[in-house]
Amino acid sequence: KxxxxxxxxxxxxxxxxxxxxxxxxxxxxxxxxxRTKAKCDEIIASIHEKGSLKGGGALSAHALDAMDTPAVSALIRETGAQIVINVGSPFVNMSVLAACIETGAAYMDTAIHEDPEKICETPPWYGNYEWQRRDACARAGVTAILGIGFDPGVVNAYAKLAIADHVPDPVSIDIVDINAGSHGRWFATNFDPEINFREFTGTVYSWQDGAWQTNKMFEVGKVWDLPVVGEQKAYMTGHDEVHSLATHYPNADVRFWMGFGDHYINVFTVLKNLGLLSEQPVKTAEGLEVVPLKVVKAVLPDPASLAPDYEGKTCIGTQVRNAAGAEVFIYNVADHREAFAEVGSQGISYTAGVPPVAAALLIADGTWDTGTMVNVEELDPKPFLRLLDGMGLPTRLRDERGDRAWDE
Ligand code: NDP
Structure with missing residues (x-):
């Protein structure tokens, strides 16, 4: 393809x-x-500036409302694209997937579909939307790889590798996501504040003791001692991969942990308690109607503007344990400055944006061209991790034998 x-x-x-x-x-x-073609033009300009384009292929920008399935199908046909990588907002997954099923193009995304009207999706996350189209994909022979960013994505491949080669019959799978970098601003979100805050305002879901468990955000914290970034406090958070991994490994506890500093938590808590993260409009004394969250977004730094000053590292990985006492942590460490030098982005966008390209290469050469809808843990992780090793996201492994490359 x-x-x-x-x-x-x-x-x-x-x-x-x-x-x-x-x-x-x-x-x-x-x-x-x-939607905004100018943003696509800017990306193309930065590709030329960095000299990223290899070979003689064409690079083109298009204006598109990805909520409009016929328009997406028309563009797939017009461009002859056989591989679609959806890294738009989480609201467009189902309309883009529908266009892929219609045209036969392979589909990928990096996050579950969300309904813009809902504050937060509840489990079963993939079951709410994407998995309902599994049969349609199989009938049409369409390859659809769900959640192929870093987390979800690479961490699912780490879980698969850990269970297949190191820790059979797992009793726990813990995904840990630490950004130990600093953007130097008083407060900023790494992604669109609307999407970012939505992730943390709802209930925290985890899969433990064979059932969904609920907690409040920042209720369950744990200090992790990790390679390179050292001791870091992370909090249990809901995340897409908890659902797919719990479905494929129902006997294991599956949890997701995200690192937060006290400063972030303080600011977030104040904003939330004041009602400033609300998506419900309020009227000012002057009769002006405003949505508090939109105002907060307008005054915060644009996440894209953080990249030039971002420094430090991220460490994201999967820890798997079993009842026999085996334990492994498979992980990647990425560097914000290196990411910016190579592609003009901060490290978190880098870790999410590279994996779908490795997957595209595996679809193109047939290795991962499944003709069905899959989550990443259903695929052979090795060709994927081998490619990522050479694409800026090397995989490392830590167990009782020490810390080393994953395939040593
Ligand atoms: P941004 O908010 O920076 O970008 C989203 C883009 O989607 C914008 O360019 C926007 O374009 C476009 N868009 C929104 N609606 C439409 C539409 N109807 N039609 C066409 N384009 C549209 O998001 P990020 O790049 O930070 O994140 C992208 C995705 O990646 C998200 O789904 C996010 O959840 C996911 N993600 C996954 C990670 C992982 O590791 N798995 C990590 C980080 C992010 P415009 O402004 O022109 O409207």
Missing amino acids: RNVLIIGAGGVAQVTAHKCAQHAPALGDIHIAS
């Missing part, structure tokens, strides 16, 4: 587009489509 259509032109799309350009000889033409 050849020719890639990237949907969205945000932080993650910028990385995905650069990496596709670096692999253009294997992927063919690269098309970037977003």
Whole structure:
């Protein structure tokens, strides 16, 4: 399969587009489509500036409302794209997937579908939308790889590798996501504040003792001692991969932990308790109607503006344990400055934007061209991790034998 259509032109799309350009000889033409075409043009300009484009493939920008399935189908046909990488907002998954099923193009995304009207989706996350189209994908022979960013995505491949090769019959799978970097601003979110805060305002779901358990955000914290970034406090958070991993490994406890500093928690708590994270409009004394969350977003730094000053590292990985006492932590450490130097983005967009390109290469050469809908833990992780080793996201492994490359 050849020719890639990237949907969205945000932080993650910028990385995905650069990496596709670096692999253009294997992927063919690269098309970037977003509501605002100017953002796609800017990405193309930055690809030329960094000299990322290899080979003679075409790079094109398109204006597209990805909620409009016929328009997405028309663009897939017009561009001849056989691989669609959806890194737009989480609201467009189902309309883009429908267009892929209609045209036969392979589909990928990096987050579960969300209904813009809902504050927060509740489990079973994949069951609410994407998995309802599994039969349709199988009937049409459409390859759909769900959640192929870093987390979800690479961490699912880490879980699969850990269970297949190191820790059979797991009793726990813990995903740990630490950003030990600093952007130097008083307060900012790494992604669109609306999406970012939504993730933390709802109930925290985890899979423990064979059932969904609920907690409040910042209720369950734990200090993790991790490679490179050292001791870091992380809090249990709901996340897409908890659902798919719990479905595929129902006997294991599956939890997701995200690192937060006290400062972030303080600011978040004040904003939330004052009602400033609300999506419900309020009227000022002057009769002006405003949505508090939109105002907060307007005064916060644009997440894209953080990249030039971002420094430090991220450490994201999967810890798997079993009843026999075996334990492994498989992880990657990424560097914000290195990401910016290579593709002009901060490290978090980098970790999310590179994996779908590795997957695109595996679809293009047939290795992962399943003709069905899958989550990442259903695929062979090894070719994927081997590719990522050479694409800026090397995998390491820590167990009782020490810390080493995953395949040593
Ligand atoms: P941004 O908010 O920076 O970008 C989203 C892009 O989507 C924008 O360019 C926007 O374009 C575009 N978009 C929104 N609605 C439409 C529409 N109807 N039609 C066409 N384009 C649209 O997000 P990020 O780049 O930070 O994140 C992208 C995705 O990646 C999200 O789903 C996020 O949840 C996911 N993610 C996954 C991670 C992982 O590791 N798995 C980590 C980080 C993010 P415009 O402004 O032109 O409207």
